[in-house]
Structure formats: structure tokens, C-alpha cells
Amino acid sequence: MAPDLRVSQSFLARQGVANGSSVGRVTPHTPLSEVIVSTLMEMPAVTECSVSGCSYNDHSSCHAAAVTIGGSAGDASCATFIPLGTRGGLDKVVTHVGACQRAECSHNSSLECTADSVRIGAGHDHADCLTFSPA
Numbered sequence: 001m002a003p004d005l006r007v008s009q010s011f012l013a014r015q016g017v018a019n020g021s022s023v024g025r026v027t028p029h030t031p032l033s034e035v036i037v038s039t040l041m042e043m044p045a046v047t048e049c050s051v052s053g054c055s056y057n058d059h060s061s062c063h064a065a066a067v068t069i070g071g072s073a074g075d076a077s078c079a080t081f082i083p084l085g086t087r088g089g090l091d092k093v094v095t096h097v098g099a100c101q102r103a104e105c106s107h108n109s110s111l112e113c114t115a116d117s118v119r120i121g122a123g124h125d126h127a128d129c130l131t132f133s134p135a
């Protein structure tokens with residue numbers, strides 16, 4: 001039996017959507033795959049990553065589906081950076097910031113990045129979020 005990939009009523013209720021109504025393009029009949037793509041496109045894109053040696057980097061572009069920004073207070077580093085000998089990621093992908101642990105950044109809201117886009121490159125660490133802006 002095929003899985004039901006429609007948005008569930010309980011999901012919509014958690015999003016504050018009443019039965020039969022909608023928020024933006026999301027309705028009770030929106031396929032889950034559309035919701036996921038729409039949500040991903042609202043996350044800030046990684047427009048540039050100049051970190052050489054990362055398995056996800058190819059010609060200054062990150063090919064991970066999404067990155068996590070971690071680090072420590074005052075230092076936002078890319079926690080997805082991994083210097084392996086093998087190539088990672090997907091060929092056709094625009095990377096987005098999936099999560100950010102730097103709550104002290106002015107672009108951070110509820111541990112999500114709200115910047116229009118971010119750049120990643122060498123900073124204090126080998127791979128830092130260069131858009132980091134302490135509040």
C-alpha cells in the first residue's frame with residue numbers, strides 16, 4: 001500500500017491552519033513533497049562557499065542538501081564541513097542553512113537563520129559563516 005504523502009490534519013493544526021483553510025500555498029490537500037520544497041526554499045541560500053578541501057565543495061559551491069552552522073560563542077563555524085577524500089552531496093542542489101546554533105547572531109531567530117543568504121569561507125576556523133553578525 002502506498003504511503004499517504006498528503007499533509008495531515010494534525011500537522012496543519014500544529015501550524016495553526018483550521019480545517020479546510022490555508023496558509024499561503026499550504027492547504028489540507030497540499031502534497032507533503034510540495035510543503036517540504038516550499039519550506040526549504042524559504043531558508044537562506046548559501047550563495048558562496050570558498051572552503052577548499054570540503055567534500056561538499058565543488059568550484060566554490062556547496063552541494064550538501066542543507067548545512068548546519070555551529071561553533072561557539074562569537075564564532076560561527078560550518079558544522080557540515082568534512083574534509084574526506086570522497087565527494088559528497090548532490091550535483092544539482094542549492095544549499096540552504098538548515099539550522100544555526102549561533103543564537104547571538106542578529107540574523108538568528110529561534111535557532112533558524114533569517115538572513116536573505118549567507119556566505120561561508122575561511123575565518124577564525126577553516127569554514128566559518130561569514131554573514132555572522134553578533135547582535
Ligand code: SF4
Pocket residue numbers: 069076097100101102105106107108109112113114115118129130131132133
Ligand atoms: S548569518 Fe548568523 S544566523 Fe545566519 S547562518 Fe550565519 S551565524 Fe547563523
